Amino acid sequence: MNAFADAFRYLNDPLVWTRSGGVLDLLVQHLRISALAVLLAAVLAVPAGVLLGRSGRGAGAVVVLSNVSRAVPTLALLTVLAVTPLGFSETGTVLALAVFAVPPMLTNTFVGFREVDRDVREAARAMGMSRGQLLTRVELPLALPLVMTGVRTAAVQVVATATLAALVGGGGLGRIINLGFGQQDYGQILAGALLVAALALLTELLLVLASAVLTPGPRRRTLRRAPAAHTGTPEPTASGVPL
Template sequence: MNDFRDAFVYLNDPFNWTRPGGILDLLVEHLTISVLAVLAAAALAVPLGILIATTGRGSGAVVVVSNVSRAIPTLALLTVFAVTPIGFGPRATTIALAVFAVPPILTNTFVGFRGVDADVREAARGMGLSRGQVIRRVDLPLALPLVMTGLRTAAVQVVATASLAALVAGGGLGQIITLGFGQQDYGQMIAGALLVALLALATEAVLVLVSWAVTPGRRRLPFPPRRRDRTPAGEPEATAVGVPS
């Protein structure tokens, strides 16, 4: 418990937050690396997923790319980059995290657009919409929930994994953990881990709200309140398929 107390003391020291290279500066570095990595992955994966889903060609490549990308550890990529012109630093970390973020975005985009009812597309074409208009006005709104789920999953994974940037002079909150490890200061290590975990949870919450705001259709609360069970005694409770009870 002394280590957790030390972590609490570390996080409540204003100097640790405001000094040059402190928590606030490291937080900005961490978010910059993460945002750039997710945007780069989305810029590649979303158009590719749309293209594959709408043309019906190369669907097997989605599985291959997804599996291969997930099988490559981010730390291994950073080690490989160290002996290439990419070298160490934020650029190497951003590229490695972008590769790590591609699979969930690509897979969810492909599944979302592939799952759009063909009859809906045919009806839109019958109304005179071009292929591009069908994708923008029909496919995208219907596939958007799954696309946003892929982006949210990738973003949370990237924020959590960006701590590895500290191992290759890339900055970020991981520096607090590595510095604490080097000094055998377990309180500081726990403080860094808590900051990364809280940032990942905050990222999840923010993107849930963004997904709720941009998804067309009837608005429902992104965090619905728990309903009280009103099932009469002795009667079985009905549960919708695919919805946890």
């Protein structure tokens, strides 16, 4: 309980949030690193998944690449990049996290486009659609739910894993946890962990909402107008005679 109380006091200290190098500064660093890594991974993985999925080839290569990428420990890759000319820089952290984000995006994009019904494609071609129109008007809307699932999975993983950047001199919320370990301050360690967990959950929620907005087709309404209550009084008809 002492660790939770210390974490509560740490998170309720305004100076901890607003000072130079405080929580707000580290949060901005964490978001910047994560966003750049996800964007870089999307630039590489999504077009490759679209090309392979539309051609129907390369399933084995996608599986092998995804498995190999997932087998590489992110911390080991961060350490390797740290001893390269990139050094202890934000660029090395972004590259390592991008490698970690590629597999779910590539796999989901590939499967999403590969699973588009062949009859739907043939019907679109019969209507005179070009390859570009087929991609943007037919295949992409149908594959978008799986593509967004891959992006969401990668983004949440990157936000959580970016914490490791602090172990090789990087920025982000992981520095709070790292400093807590150095000072044997378990309240600070717990506070940092809670911040990272909250940020990952918020990322998941925002991307779920974005996926719901971007996915075409009817969506369930969460709020519906309640039916008018029946008072038991018969309503008069046009002739004045009650029903």
